[in-house]
Amino acid sequence: MTADLRIRDLSVRLGGRPVLSGVSLELRSGSFVAVVGPNGAGKTSLLRAIAGLVPHAGLIALGAENLDRLSARARARRIAYLPQGHEMHWPLPARDVVALGRFPHGAADPDRLGEADREAVAEAMRVTDTEAFADRAVTELSGGERARVALARVFAAGAPVILADEPTAALDPRHQIDVMSALRARARCGTLVIAVTHDLGLAARHADAVAVLEAGRLAAVGPPAEALAPDCLRRVFGIEAFIGTHQGAPVLVPWS
């Protein structure tokens, strides 16, 4: 199943304060969208609203379906969410954590997965380079290793929409590139991937589109070269950046 995501006039209030106001976005299935913006701009709140985890006003629809009208289980089959920080408190083997991604599809026991579930788990562990620690307790993994296991759980879900909150935050450079490439590859297979990141360079290099949030409002949206143009970077982030190309791809380095 693939479908476009339509967000119309989305507003979120938390603690009595507006944190998102009048955000409207049309995001196409099969695209990789980076959401960027300064601290507190509302990026996590946007993902949480799409995932159905915070109350909101406005419409969020996947294809013809209003997501608010779906049961939690039906929503979980459509949207896989990687939260920021992805803390894990139970010493489960990494493979079992990844298998949790199959629970919206009816799996109930990581030791007794059906063939499709086992294949989805194996493929997710392959693309996230987590097979080497499949049998180790997630509580004993490094922050970056655990982050990749959490991402594997999201991949294993096979949902038409992936929401990833800072998926590369804890990763070394090679795994940052690998994870962004894996998210892009997933988008190429029809998934809508929406990833929050503070790394404007990775966003410029890997995303098809960038949505820039500023103080709860959409400041810009479009291809990286448009949304991350110098005037927007100056206005929203207060920075100057080196912008160029390398091997035909955009290069953006925050500079001063």
Ligand SMILES: Nc1ncnc2c1ncn2[C@@H]1O[C@H](COP(=O)(O)OP(=O)(O)OP(=O)(O)O)[C@@H](O)[C@H]1O
């Ligand atoms: N539970 C809450 N109660 C009250 N205010 C909240 C709550 N959660 C977030 N906020 C506020 O909402 C605003 C947006 O927060 P959000 O986490 O969406 O920002 P963000 O863009 O993801 O920030 P960061 O880059 O720092 O992760 C912030 O001003 C934050 O203080």
